Amino acid sequence: MTRKILSIAVLLSFFISCSQADDQTISPSAAIPFLKDNQLWVDNEPYIMIGGELHNSTGSSILYMEQENIWSKLQSLNINTVLATISWEQFEPEEGVYDYELIDYLITNAEKNNLKMVVVWFASWKNGESSYVPSWVKKNTERFPRVKTKDGRSIETFSVFSDESMKADARSFTELMKRIKQMDKNNTVIMVQPENEVGIFQDIDYNQAALDKYNGEVPEQLMKYLTENQENIKDELKSVWALSEYKTSGTWKEVFGDNPWSKEFFMAWHYASYINYVAEAGRKEHDLPMFVNAWIVQHPDDLPGVYPNGGPVSRVMDVYKAAAPSIDVVSPDIYLPNYKEIYAMYVRDDNPLLVPESTLDAGRAFYAFAEHNAICYSPFGIESGAGDVLFSMSYGVLNELMPVITKHQYTGRMRGIHLSKEEQDREFTIEGVDIAVKIQEPDEPAFGLVVKTDDNEFIVAGMNFRVTFGGDSGNQINHVKKVTEGKYVDGEWIEGRWLNGDETWHHALVRILGRQVNLDEQFRLQQTDLPDDKNNEPFVYTPGAKNRLNTPGIYKVEIYQREK
16 A cells, blocks of 8 residues: 555656756746857847856855955946856865855855856866865875876876866765756856867876876767868868868877877867766756856967967867867967957857957957857956946947847848047948948947948947948948937847938948946946037047046937939
8 A cells, every 4th residue: 555655756857847848948037047049048149248257266165255345346347147166176175075055155145246257167177187086086096096297296286087086076066066067046057168178288197197198099979070071170170180181090190190180189188078977977967058168379480388288279179079078168378469360269169259358449359259259258257347337338339239149140131340540440331231330539449340230220339439321232232221329128129319411420330329428426327428520530539538438329220222
């Protein structure tokens, strides 16, 4: 009788769980975030991370977070997503003993402040080092071996060629993902980054286990991937492989040669495999999207080891894609000035642009979202930007524009703008309309975007540039019909001033002057319209005024066709 009752209870439990699972598939709030067609979906809607990553140690102390008013600072910066770290040493201070206080606090307070969160797992490696591992791990070099140098020294960095290290990391990470699932009932945590800027600052790990593997066969899984994707793999890898006439089997030296690149591909394979093991274990508990970040190549002629060798730099992206199917995105940390070039290196059909670390430059964010359909832009040390009015107001405008941007990603109807003294203009065409953009004041910030929202309608957002709309078809030519300032409130366009006559040079062009912010003595922000320009010059730009600052604005432009 007892067994029958238990059996009935088990069956009831099963049916209830199935019913709950069915409910989750139809309930937007219950759906786990996921990637689809290179867009991030949260609550069953496309979502873009207007993000900011905290300094490494900021989230390590609840007391510090509260005393420094970190949540208020994040609110003031108009971010919608915070990237925050959890370190292995704090989460598992003793083996098998877990401390949930920090992750619980971060999830609870992110939700309270209407923020989404990305968890960054500082574990086996951070910036090519192993400084965030627990002391019980650091002390046991026999169980957790370190990288060896060419002269035989063991350094403090974990060797990737250690199953024991990999399994210990994975166990702790799995417990973290389990706790996130328990705590997070409203999709506050939307992505996870396991490890951080992995790799070693030498040509190879000289542990005997590593050298034996390097002298062994290239894994069949990698060769299968390269063979099936030969036409599309990165040139840096393809050109090295071509030297062996595209061998489909053999040792690393036989397939790729005895050179620094062969060693880089080898190290990348093993770092990616290690991270995939950790990520896969965590996703079995809570299947959130995951990404890895790269300490990128600083100069094109740098050899592996000048930058962390084995990390997910663009030239080994294919190795990571082959070895780490549990990692959705390979992403760059970009502090270099040639960010436009770097963006392009990381955009592929199987890899959306995700920038987890960069500079406090809103122009880079506009360009990433509009030009490359990015799912995230995130300055590092975001809380230090509190008080940067231009940045916070720019992020505010991006928040206004999010429904427009997400709707028009991957349509070919949106382009990004980021001009400078060195690059003062650009031209592009959107569906037959020739668009020319030129900076107004070369010494001041100039950035924004252009979106074609209807047959003869564009949204132009940004500051400090002017736009002309040209192009012709037969005997018809495009001309500006109407320009209005405005703003979006909950996705709805609220029209402000009509800009006609002198303000558009009699509809010859559109001047993207931006919004003006007044700062009173208490530094409270008051948004006002820019004054009319009465000078002969098209734009007088005065951001240096003590109580006045120009920030991005939003404009709706209607065009029409007339005979030439």
